[in-house]
Amino acid sequence: MVIFDSVKKEKVEFAPIKGNEVSIYLCGPTVYDDAHLGHARSSLSFDILVRTLKALRYNVTLCKNFTDIDDKIIAKVKQSGKSLSEITELYTQRYLDDMDALGVQRADIEPKATESMDAIRDMIVKLIQKDFAYVVEGGDVYFDSSKDAHYGSISHQVVEDSATQSRIEHTSHKRNPKDFALWKACAKDETICFDSPFGEGRPGWHIECSAMIDKHFCGNEDYTIDIHGGGADLLFPHHENEAAQSRCHSGKEVAKYWMHNGFVQIDGEKMSKSLGNSFFIKDALKAYDGEVLRFYLISVHYRNDFNFNEEDLQASKKRLDKLYRLKKRLPSSGSSVNKAFKNKLLEAMSDDLNISKALSVIDEMVGEGNEALDRDSKNKALKKELLSNIEFIEELLGIGGKEAVSYFQIGVDETTKATIERVLEERNLAKKAKDFAQADALREQLMAMGIAIMDTPTGSVWERV
RNA sequence: GGUGCCAUCGCCAAGCGGUAAGGCCGUGGCCUGCAAAGCCACUAUCCCCAGUUCAAAUCUGGGUGGCACCUCCA
Known part of the structure; x- marks a missing residue:
C-alpha cells in the first residue's frame, strides 16, 4: 500500500x-x-x-x-x-x-x-508542569510554541511575529503569535463551564x-x-x-x-458557511439516493478538489446503473471472486486510493461480463463469479450492495407500484394480441409517470427513470 | 505579503520519462414488433513559451489562468 x-x-x-x-x-x-x-x-x-x-x-x-x-x-x-x-x-x-x-x-x-x-x-x-504551557492573566492557558523545536514541521507554515500581512488578529495575552489556547477561561456570564485545576473554562479546539x-x-x-x-x-x-x-x-x-x-x-469555490454556499447532506438525500450520492462523491480522487454539480451527479449515476444492470442479470448467490479482477482492483486502490483506476477496472469487468453473458446466457458458473465480483466491490467501495431490481425502483411507493403492475399486465395482453399501438400507448402512459419499461425474454420489467 | 495545489477530448477523470485508461454525451451498426438495456465500431497529443533527453502530458525555467491555507472550517 x-x-x-x-x-x-x-x-x-x-x-x-x-x-x-x-x-x-x-x-x-x-x-x-x-x-x-x-x-x-x-x-x-x-x-x-x-x-x-x-x-x-x-x-x-x-x-x-x-x-x-x-x-x-x-x-x-x-x-x-x-x-x-x-x-x-x-x-x-x-x-x-x-x-x-x-x-x-x-x-x-x-x-x-x-x-x-x-x-x-x-x-x-x-x-x-513540563513548562510547555503557561497560564495567563484571566485564566486562559496557552501552549508555548517557542518551546517546541519542531513547531512548523507538519504544515511547513512560517508564522512571522511581524505578521502585518497576515489576517491573524493578535491576542494580547499570547507571548508569541504562534501560541494557541489549550484552555479558555469562562467569561463572567458564561454558564457552560468545566472545572479544572486552572479554573473554570473549556478546552481549546x-x-x-x-x-x-x-x-x-x-x-x-x-x-x-x-x-x-x-x-x-x-x-x-x-x-x-x-x-x-x-x-x-x-x-x-x-x-x-x-x-x-x-x-x-x-461552482469552483470552496463550500463554506461564510460564503453561504453550503450544501447539506440531508438536502441532497431528498433528491438522490444515498448510494448514488456516495458513488458520485467517491468517484473523484480524495486529494483533488471536488466540484459538485447535479449534471455530473446524473452522469455518475448512469455509471453506477451499469453495475446494477449487470447484477440484474445475475443469480442471488455467488461463488468466489475472480482473482485477476480482485487483484487489479486492489492494486489500483493500493496506489494511494486510485479510484479512477479502480472504477475503470470495474467498468471493464462489467463490459466483459455483459459480453460473456450475451454470448452464453446460461453459464451458471460465470454468473456466480460475476456476482461474487460485485460482492467484492461492495466490500471494498460500499457500492452495488442492493438488490438489483429494487435499486432501479427506489423512491416509488407501493400504490404507484400497484398501478404500474396493472398497466404492465394490460400491456402484456396487448402485446400478445399484437396490438402494438395499444402496447406503445401504455408504455407512453408509464413514461409520463417517469417509469421506463424494458421487455426481456423472461417478461417485462420496469425502472424509475 | 507568506505557503501550497491545480490546468489532459463538449463534460467528469486516470497518467508520475517510453509514445494519451475509463465513464457521460454524440454518431453508425447488431439485437428488438418498436423501444430500453446490452454488445461492436468511431471521436484528444495533453494552457502557452523555452530547455534537458534517443524519447516529455509526464523533468527544469519562465509565463497565463483557476483554487486553497495563513481567521471558525471537512
Missing part, C-alpha cells in the same frame, strides 16, 4: 508501526449544525481508506471524534434557548444518520470532547484530539498512531498545533502518516 503523506508531500510506502495493526484518527464534526457535503467527502475518503486497508488484511481501528463543546456550539445554545446536550445530541444523531445513508461504516471509537475532559485536563496539567488519541492509543516509542486524517483545511493550524502539544506531552510524534482530503466546491 502506498499513500500520500501530506506532511512529507509525497507518496510513501505504508508500513504500520505495530505488526498488522493500523490505528487511524480522523477529525470528525463539530456538532452545531447539519452535516454538509464536505463532511460527507471527508468521511467517505477515510471510509474508503479503511475498507481498502481491511481488504488488504490489515486490522484497522478507526477513531473519529465529535467536538461537542466550542464557541459555535455555545452560540447556538444561546440563540436556540436549548441546552448544550440537546443541541449536540441532536446534531450528532443527524450526522450519524446522514453517514449511514451514505454507507459510511461507523468508527470503532467515537469519543466526545465533553466525555474526554479528564484526559484533556491531565494533558494540559502535564504541559504546564486542538487539545481534544491530542487527548483522545493519547487516551485510546498507545503506539510505539516513535509514534502514537499510524494515520491521522482530516480535511485539507485542518493542516494548519489545527494539525500543526495538535502535533506540537502531543509531541511535547508524550515525547513522540502523534502520527506516522498524515492524510488530508480535498474540498468540495460549488
Whole structure:
C-alpha cells in the first residue's frame, strides 16, 4: 500500500508501526449544525481508506471524534434557548444518520470532547508542569510554541511575529503569535463551564484530539498512531498545533502518516458557511439516493478538489446503473471472486486510493461480463463469479450492495407500484394480441409517470427513470 | 505579503520519462414488433513559451489562468 503523506508531500510506502495493526484518527464534526457535503467527502475518503486497508488484511481501528463543546456550539445554545446536550445530541444523531445513508461504516471509537475532559485536563496539567504551557492573566492557558523545536514541521507554515500581512488578529495575552489556547477561561456570564485545576473554562479546539488519541492509543516509542486524517483545511493550524502539544506531552510524534482530503466546491469555490454556499447532506438525500450520492462523491480522487454539480451527479449515476444492470442479470448467490479482477482492483486502490483506476477496472469487468453473458446466457458458473465480483466491490467501495431490481425502483411507493403492475399486465395482453399501438400507448402512459419499461425474454420489467 | 495545489477530448477523470485508461454525451451498426438495456465500431497529443533527453502530458525555467491555507472550517 502506498499513500500520500501530506506532511512529507509525497507518496510513501505504508508500513504500520505495530505488526498488522493500523490505528487511524480522523477529525470528525463539530456538532452545531447539519452535516454538509464536505463532511460527507471527508468521511467517505477515510471510509474508503479503511475498507481498502481491511481488504488488504490489515486490522484497522478507526477513531473519529465529535467536538461537542466550542464557541459555535455555545452560540447556538444561546440563540436556540436549548441546552448544550440537546443541541449536540441532536446534531450528532443527524450526522450519524446522514453517514449511514451514505454507507459510511461507523468508527470503532467515537469519543466526545465533553466525555474526554479528564484526559484533556491531565494533558494540559502535564504541559504546564513540563513548562510547555503557561497560564495567563484571566485564566486562559496557552501552549508555548517557542518551546517546541519542531513547531512548523507538519504544515511547513512560517508564522512571522511581524505578521502585518497576515489576517491573524493578535491576542494580547499570547507571548508569541504562534501560541494557541489549550484552555479558555469562562467569561463572567458564561454558564457552560468545566472545572479544572486552572479554573473554570473549556478546552481549546486542538487539545481534544491530542487527548483522545493519547487516551485510546498507545503506539510505539516513535509514534502514537499510524494515520491521522482530516480535511485539507485542518493542516494548519489545527494539525500543526495538535502535533506540537502531543509531541511535547508524550515525547513522540502523534502520527506516522498524515492524510488530508480535498474540498468540495460549488461552482469552483470552496463550500463554506461564510460564503453561504453550503450544501447539506440531508438536502441532497431528498433528491438522490444515498448510494448514488456516495458513488458520485467517491468517484473523484480524495486529494483533488471536488466540484459538485447535479449534471455530473446524473452522469455518475448512469455509471453506477451499469453495475446494477449487470447484477440484474445475475443469480442471488455467488461463488468466489475472480482473482485477476480482485487483484487489479486492489492494486489500483493500493496506489494511494486510485479510484479512477479502480472504477475503470470495474467498468471493464462489467463490459466483459455483459459480453460473456450475451454470448452464453446460461453459464451458471460465470454468473456466480460475476456476482461474487460485485460482492467484492461492495466490500471494498460500499457500492452495488442492493438488490438489483429494487435499486432501479427506489423512491416509488407501493400504490404507484400497484398501478404500474396493472398497466404492465394490460400491456402484456396487448402485446400478445399484437396490438402494438395499444402496447406503445401504455408504455407512453408509464413514461409520463417517469417509469421506463424494458421487455426481456423472461417478461417485462420496469425502472424509475 | 507568506505557503501550497491545480490546468489532459463538449463534460467528469486516470497518467508520475517510453509514445494519451475509463465513464457521460454524440454518431453508425447488431439485437428488438418498436423501444430500453446490452454488445461492436468511431471521436484528444495533453494552457502557452523555452530547455534537458534517443524519447516529455509526464523533468527544469519562465509565463497565463483557476483554487486553497495563513481567521471558525471537512
